[in-house]
Amino acid sequence: MFEILLKEELAPKIKLFKVLAPELARKAEPGQFIILRIDEEGERIPLTIADFDRDAGTITIIFQEVGKTTDILGTLEAGDFLQDFVGPLGMESEIENYGTVVCIGGGVGVAPVFPIARALKEAGNTVISIIGARTADMLIWKQEMSHISSRLHVATDDGSLGQKGFVSDVLLEILGKTRVDRIIAIGPVPMMEAVCKVTPEDITTMVSLNPIMVDGTGMCGACRVEVDKKTRFACVDGPEFDGHKVNWELVKMRAKMFAKEEKEALSYHRCGEGECQCHRTNQNEK
């Protein structure tokens, strides 16, 4: 069992946990993820390692409540326990001194970009960051990102903070003015795809794919993606890939594999809708 030491609400439906997992914290690197299971009946879901503290033995995760499991997860509090917490999974980000790197985070994707941007900065890069969200109150970790960036740009869809528009619009402006050696973009699939569309082929643009996963160790193939016309398993070969080579149509299509079942489970589990099961996770305390 893994204890939740700290819970923070970063934005509506976006929450942060610090989880006690010393062995994992000892090995975690930027770009990697964990898989957790709340309880015996739970699904295994992957979440990126947003931060780690080797001394305190903690892993930070940030998640958005988008369905049954993340909904239930959001009802847990500091002091509660997660049944399973496994990792660090996936390959770590490639960190070198590239020169100037643009780090882009959209929505909850700002969380996984943070440790990568920090490592890139520590490796000597000039880090220009662009973070975005639909509205100002949905934007997370602006402070954290500004600490580790040489320059921080903010974009919101409605213009309630920073520039009005998408992160890809800001990127396009930067590309017009500044020499950029590498780009890393993490966020919703349409955002990552849009970023890849505006970046020239000769600037490597890394994206972090989030297909449906089960084991996260290369055993099931649920996480198949197509990169450079080859099938890869995102959990072991990724999750980061060169975005210019990703088959985005397939990524979008495969995310819908269980759309019907996800809806069914949600209506079954959401408070007030049908048979409310949300707070059953308190059984963890027994």
Add this chain to the structure above:
Amino acid sequence: MSQDKPKRKIIPNKHPMPFQDPEIRNHNFDEVALGYSEDTAVLEASRCIHCKNSPCVEGCPVGIDIPAFIKMISERDFAGAINKIKEKNYLPAICGRVCPQESQCESKCTIGKKNEPVAIGRLERFVADWEMAQGIDSTPDIKPNGKKVAIVGSGPSGLTTAACLGLKGYQVTVFEALHVAGGVLIYGIPEFRLPKQIVAREIENISKLGVDIRVNAVVGKLNSIDELLEQGYDAVYIGTGAGLPYFMNIPGENLNGVYSANEFLTRNNLMKAYKFPDYLTPIRVGDRVAVIGGGNVAMDSARTALRLGAESHIIYRRTLKEMPARHEEIEHAMEEGVNFEYLASPIEIKGNEEGRVTSIICQKYELGEADESGRRKPIPIPGETFEIPVDTVIMAIGQGPNPLVPQTTPDLETNKWGNIIADAQTGATSMEGVYAGGDVVTGAATVILAMGAGKAAADAIDEYLKG
């Protein structure tokens, strides 16, 4: 043979195993085979003629003293029988259920020359179940010897090594990537063939030997083999299995509705998707399922799909005769209503505009000359293809070794398929103090072979650490 003894009349057939009715069981996940009663077991045991040279023992990869345990059953000494088996086999309730007896112990049985062989597997299962029902707690006295061994992977191979070393007094830690121990026994082989409660019970017995089983521990990510050695483990055994699913590389294979057998079975067995939405992991089968392959994995997938409410078709390149699955499983699949399509293999999977599978196109084959393995090679018949409308395709065409451990262990030698190279007798690898066995060395094989390798390696590790 017992020529000198007075001639006994031989009962020609095995005592039939009571089964759940096919029309009922294809709608539930309860165990299909119900097991012998005490009286049936005693009667079946009396079919054994206790051959002096006991050919059956040669057919058992771990060399169980089969005539001895069967004799004890015929004398109703069930406790004696199970202890006899446990001298060689730590997971008898499992082997009795899943060993391919027809190609192992029972294939060598003298009675089997003219009649049906003695039902060795069923008898083994009987005494193992009998012991469980008694609730006998036979924790042996173990003297710790102060040495530490790490085992990677908790499949039958790793568990056997752990049990052997635990009994010898080693302090054993098993590292398992998933959240439950058992390997394929837990995530692959379905409940209706091997109830998970039985696996859990066998694992509990191993824990009682002082073996520490740590789940959620992916070696290569959390710790590497080198780090385990640095952390004070005196030896390491790698039993990580063959869990990497193969695909065919045909068009349409990444459409929604194409699963590897591993994914399909894991969702169902490990994650209990058949209890969705009480359990949160979803599975979707649709109305019609095609399973590609002819081994145990294919049978398990097809029979699982059936139980989830779909019409189920096996598509196999060769014919019934060449199918590598256990005979009993093929028979059960047929009784339950799985359809078999022989001499065919998919060349394309078609989908709709939403990216969901709608049909599968297959090439017809004929059997040509026998190849080196002695099996006749399937040859495509030009121009002969057919299409079956399906909602789901399950690929059960084989698995390779998982690369996580070799990738992070530069000194560990592997062959061109990624299998760890290990000595056939001892399991010794290219690294001192590191042993390996089971599917990760041999490629996908059987439970009992994986166990045999684990046992041999345990002896070799004991030699090494004593020396």
